[in-house]
Amino acid sequence: MRARYNKKGQQGNKKGEKMLGAKSASRKYVREPGYRQLDDEQYAGFTDNDIPMEPTIRAFNRRPTGFEHLGALEAEFIEDLHNGDAETKTDLHLFVQSLSKCLGATKFGLSFEFQDLGFKPPKSAKPILSDVSGAINAGSLWGVMGASGAGKSTFVNVLMGKTAHTGGITKVNGVAGKISKYKKIIGCVPQDDIVLPELTVRENILHSARIRLPSNWTDSEIQNHVDILISCLKLAHVQDSLVGSTGAPVISGGQRKRVSIGMELAAAPMALFLDEPTSGLDATAAASIMATLKALSRLGMTIVTIIHQPRQEIFESLDSLVLLGAGRMIYCAPQADMQPHFESLGFQFPDHTNPADVMGDIIAGEGRHYKANGDATVQGLIDHWATRQKDPGSLNKHASTISVAGMKSLSTTVRQRGAPWYKQIWFCYQRSLLQQYRMKSSFFFELGVGALAGFLIGLAELNAKGQNFRGIFNDPYEMLSSSIDYASVPQMSLLVGLSIGLTASAPGVKIFGEEKLVYWREAAAGHNRFAYYMGKVLSTIPRMVLANFHFTTMFILLATPVIGWFPAFAANLLYFYCIYGLASCISMITRREDGPLLAVMMSLIVGVLNGMSPTLKKVRSWHIVWIWRASPGTWLAEAYFTENIAPLASIYRIEFARDALGYLLNKFSHDLLMLLVIGTALRIFAFLGLRFMWRAKQR
Structure with missing residues (x-):
């Protein structure tokens, strides 16, 4: 049941909620020996790319819009972690512990750098992607946006190594190489929910965990990890329900999407890529999914999601943006700096409008509605960003570096992943x-x-x-x-x-x-x-x-x-x-x-x-x-x-x-x-x- 909040965003009335049903009572996880609560000081020690993580998970500042679903759901995660009931608070803390145990370190995220990235199909006269450069910092929630045909999916596929790029350099934690070799610690959630309809919610997630978690984990540890994850994803009440097919669903679309995400989170990835995770969902389900991703990013995981026409609340929950147009980079920087960036180019954002909608029109080639004079074309935006990138003082310098020992530790983590x-x-x-x-x-x-x-x-x-x-008889x-x-x-x-x-x-x-x-x-x-x-x-x-x-x-x-x-x-x-x-x-x-x-x-x-x-x-x-x-x-x-x-x-x-x-x-x-x-x-x-x-x- 959603909690009620006052105008300041504080929780006014909140009831504890039982996360595990009667059928799953026998599978309840327990605190491991030596368990202790994680406090804010411990979170303050988590760093990545020399950038300390936020010591607390704060509510997001946004203008009043009349849509409070995302704010309430985000606040629910926040209160769960800090002031909520003990059971749910333990879920999130145990999930952090489980990730830490799996990764063998407190750095949960990966950072990605890409320079002059390009892709040209063999039979195509022109490249689909070209001269795309930037960096994705660890422990943050990124949104990849652009008009249809802008190259969003191609960019993500090339970055992940699913499509062989025809130019450029990719780096993981500052080390050049193929990102595909890290696929055991990188999760990918496709746009379509590819799950087995004959299995239950828990069986789908458990199979992924058994296959992909470190080989030295015992079955009881895997079961415990899955129970924690299911509770964190708020799927405990449907964990024994069949998933069903899209034509004959058993659980809701939002729950089905959470199952698809849970199958990747079960592997304790250090980075998670999602292709339009809110596609086909109603406003409440979409906000719930994004609140979950936001909370995970605040735990240190790197999350990159392709997103199309988001509501204002969802848009403002993103930490940073990658904006593409005609296969080129338009913008790669914090979300909060997006509107000032376009306003500096002469574009006007009308009052009481969704900045994501205005931005979507501009990068889709409809910028003339917001800029009466001057260049309002997509090519002009591309050229401006390319010029800015040539100025070393204006670039976002959060590229990650990693020691030799850290790289060996990362390689060891990859080798240990997966059952024999x-x-x-x-x-x-x-x-x-x-x-x-x-x-x-x-x-x-x-x-x-x-x-x-x-x-x-x-x-x-x-x-x-x-x-x-x-036949013929024998003699005689x-x-x-x-x-x-x-x-x-x-x-x-x-x-x-x-x-x-x-x-x-x-x-x-x-x-x-x-x-x-x-x-x-x-x-x-x-x-x-x-x-x-x-x-x-x-x-x-x-x-x-x-x-x-x-x-x-x-x-x-x-x-x-x-x-x-x-x-x-x-x-x-x-x-x-x-x-x-x-x-x-x-x-x-x-x-x-x-x-x-x-x-x-x-x-x-x-x-x-x-x-x-x-x-x-x-x-x-x-x-x-x-x-x-x-x-x-x-x-x-x-x-x-x-x-x-x-x-x-x-x-x-x-x-x-x-x-x-x-x-x-x-x-x-x-x-x-x-x-x-x-x-x-x-x-x-x-x-x-x-x-x-x-x-x-x-x-």
Whole structure:
């Protein structure tokens, strides 16, 4: 419940609020041994770039506007930290302690410098970004603003190393190099809330913490850190609620945005970049998000946010601004100096207007409305700032320097981040299983389709009564032989292969292909890509086993072939394995909506290439038998051929059937091994596609 404040901004009436619900009571964190309250003197000791942090978090000075939401929410954070109830006060203090423990130092923020930064796409005639220089100080809240097409997102992506710049120098804490190597300690919140809808609020945040926090942290320490963070983000009352999708939301848009931010804060980053964190939110939710970011910046974290048309309260909560126009720098300095800067150029800010709106019009090329005479163009603003930058006395000289020992400590912090790859496999495996459990309807549908496919194929073979082969009798009974039937077993294996393909191809695409955005976000944050993929692969094994059990059982009961249940189960399971691998390859190279259809088509193709018609003997004469041998359908047919024909060797001359069709006999183990090899090779190709396709999105 929002507290009430008097005209001076002081809290008039405030009630304590329980942060943890009944469901989370068992997970309440406790003070660690030796814990003590952090007082203002301790905060005064936090410094970055030789600039002492504010000893207290002060309310922001702003003109009365009639909108007091942001002020109340900011004051709530302030009062929580200093005069609020003990429980919430402990949340913020413990979060500071947790950050300090994670970073191994009291410097929570990173500073960034960029000189003559530029970016020109390979096929573009002109650069999107050029000659952009400035510095972003640690422990502050920065806003990146500009008109559409001004280069805001490009600037942030180039600065973070997500897009390779074509000119200029970037520095972290005064040391030149690629910022992308620090991605384990830099958080990035995309504009779209990329979260897993099947997981709860807490599960989404906890997974990020387990993957990205230092490897020497125990699970209890991670759980404690997540509990603190959830309380600080005011998500405790919905922490056990599913996130839901944007089409079918379970929690509100503001809470969903907080979850997205919490997934990055769970990793205890030293800097946080956000792409329009208030986009699509109502005024209250937007103000709440910005109040949270402001409080985090006052704890020492460097926060850079792309923001579009902010309300006055939100605009004035920013510490500094980066203003861009036509891919060039217009302004890079404190927010409080923005209006005087433009007024010095002859622009007039009307009374009772939002300075952010006026500024937005000016940098969008509509400056003539606020400047009757003289140059009011965007190019004029760019030229003026470029001239000012050449004057050493007018530049903001807060560039960070760092000692050799400090740089080594920072490198050590980066190396220690992240769970070992084998633990990441386990975490990703658990998460994927949980997703499948939450999507029970899809799982049961696959089991039902498998059972129905087995039932239908069994009905198709019912009239044969298990007699799927007639050959030439052994000596001396050749003359008693009737018409031969060599094709029934390959036909049966064809039906089995097609049925498994139809059953497994679409679910295989769904498991691997619907989370590219999640994978790209996690890869860009430093997750182990191999661990992510292996977790997904291992989680499909129980699904394949159960679907194959229903299919094989129904098929064997009705068709009663010579092949036994266990050999058929093994061969069919490995064919499921191959189809899932094929589906994963398809999912990596196609759009989400096209994947299922293309996977079904490819499963039909590999099923038809089973050596029945044309026979393997025929394609050998064409010298393209390798195409058929590359198909798992051929190895499945050969395995069925061996298990259905070999037991009849005492009656028929089965070598005649072997020579007529081109299959090899008595190679059942070899056939199963080749199915395993093909399925594994398909997964390797899929992983290579996952790893090396769309590389820019994984930076």
